[in-house]
Amino acid sequence: MTTSLSTLRSLASLRDFFSSERILICFNGPISRTLISEIGTALKEHIESTRECTTAAMDVFSVYIEISQNIRHYSARNDYVEPESTATVVIAESGDGHYIVSAGNVVEYADGEALQERIAALTALDKTELKALYKQQLRQPRSEGSTSGAGLGLIEVARKSTAPLLCSLDRLEAGRAFFTLRATI
């Protein structure tokens, strides 16, 4: 009984945390394609209802979809099963009219390092350079894109972002790491 009581108390403090961090929607667990769609639709409708124009809603939705699908594809390609295949996704308001999409997942440490390098390279580019890279990547043979992964989607996320992408890599056991990406829209 004490366990369930403390669970309830921590739920209340979790709720306080969500509120103080202006979190709109968050998710932690095994993520399915249906769930991605459901969460995304709820998110889009919520933002649309607060704005005159759908631009913000579409940009947040786009970033959220690309990041979530990248995680799903990566996890499938590496034959991950739970708990490695789970994702942590948080969508919050920044307080100054922006939205923040953060997502984390388990990766092979070397892949995480490569991803950090790619993101660093993207943050050095302005919008015009990002568009040129995007157009170039669109024309790459599909097989090439799927083996390297997170190519076009990541460029799209950078294009929709209003601030440089932030990422971090926390080492785990067995040559793995927890990779986190944060995009401000």
Add this chain to the structure above:
Amino acid sequence: MTQTSGHSGAGADLILAPTQSTPSVAADWRSGRLEMAGESYPENTYEIFDGIISWVQTFLELTDRPLRLELQLSYLNTSSIRAMIDIFDRLEHFVHSGRDISVLWLYNNRNPRSAELGEEFKEDYTFEFDIVAIPD
């Protein structure tokens, strides 16, 4: 989930009902029209686009009639954008040999991102590509 009338071969129409992550598709062989409407962000684009690409390819190869595309796509994920390029590249190929092909891109006034998406496609092709706003 999807319904196809007839076979995907010559002379057949292609009708796909929309799902949460795929648009509605109506390809009419007799009138030479392909309509797509809605959002497209399936995890695996081949599920929907392979059929559309093969319909377009078959129509262009087996007839010499005009082809009209009417697209009202409010959102495409990057893999759907790549798949649309596969379609547009085929159109461009046939336009070079004098084929009458045009694209009408419709977007909702409240969704300027859809107009920008259309513009980014348009700038890479030479065929007629009209971008028209429709009232909310």
